[in-house]
Amino acid sequence: MTNAERAIGRRIEAVKRRGKNILVGLSGGAFLRVHLKMTGNCLVVPDVRLRAATVRAWFGLEDGRGLVLDDPRALGRISFHEESEREALFAGLGPEPDDAAFTVAHLAACARKTVKPVKLLLMEQKAVVGLGNIYAAEALFQAGIDPKKPSSRISGPKLRALHGAIVGVLRIALDSAVAAYEQPGGFAEGENFPVAVYGREGEQCFRCQSVIRRIPQGGRSTYYCPGCQK
DNA sequence: ACATTATCCTGCACGC
DNA sequence: TGCGTGCAGGATAATG
Incomplete structure (x- = not known):
């Protein structure tokens, strides 16, 4: 069988x-x-x-x-x-972004353990689940963190901002996906998500007017604003 | 033990 | 026109 x-x-x-x-x-x-x-x-x-x-x-x-x-x-x-x-x-999966277990302290503990670039940490589904290439880039932009930054060297305030950004990005992503499915015959996950950096290489940052960059990370493209993300 | 790279698969954008 | 090339994505296997 x-x-x-x-x-x-x-x-x-x-x-x-x-x-x-x-x-x-x-x-x-x-x-x-x-x-x-x-x-x-x-x-x-x-x-x-x-x-x-x-x-x-x-x-x-x-x-x-x-x-x-x-x-x-x-x-x-x-x-x-x-x-x-x-x-x-599912033993290797981290907490859901809307679960009580996903705290700033949990994110900080995960970040402290490794020097790998924070973008890669977010993609692993271990610190938190749900972030892919687009949402990871957008969360890092919202938090003002350089995707190349070694995870262990991110400050407390930045980790707090990142935690909030992750929760916010995934809540909007999930809500818009559910809304898309509830449309008659509809399936358009992600289409309603307003991207600030993803796919915008060479264009101006909405916030600081710097030119958005694209770099390879883990075999994928990462987009970020060099003006906003340190 | 760690980190990087290849693989899966198809469609589309691109250059010549 | 049409063809070849490369890229996009998430997760995992394979390689270094």
Whole structure:
């Protein structure tokens, strides 16, 4: 029996989220883990037989509808797990940004442990979950921190500002994503987020008029304002 | 043990 | 016009 076949006959009981993972709870003590990566979309379609060409995985529901993973770039993943695997599966993840466990002290403790550039620390999903390349850059801009700054050398006030920026950025990102999904037929995560630095290389900073820069970090592009971010 | 790089995958922007 | 190249993204495997 394949892993996908282990889901057959089970009832969908709940849908939750942990960081960037969607958890589809199934009867019999199991769940599906979905990661949308960049362009994935997990949704229920009216007829599982009429799937878009970009649907990479699908489950037929008893009424003919389908639970599908639609992903043009095919980086998204869906996998079956027993409840017993849950703890180990997410053991490396940090707290949710809106959880009481995500405090300034927690962020400071994570930062103190490493000299790696703070942008990379934020991308690891270990100090806090939810930040990707765009939101990490925007949070660092809001906090006025240079993305190249060694994590352990960030001052107390800057860490406090960063904590607030992370919470604010992810709250807006989540709210706008939920609103986008609630539009009829809508899916436009991120489209409503007002970017200050991401993708704006060579353009002027809205705040100080400096020219926005782009640098490689961890194989990705990081955008920042050299005037605002020290 | 750590840090950097490659890999996955497709679509699109770009230069010639 | 059309083709080749490179880049975008998150997470993880592989390499240094």
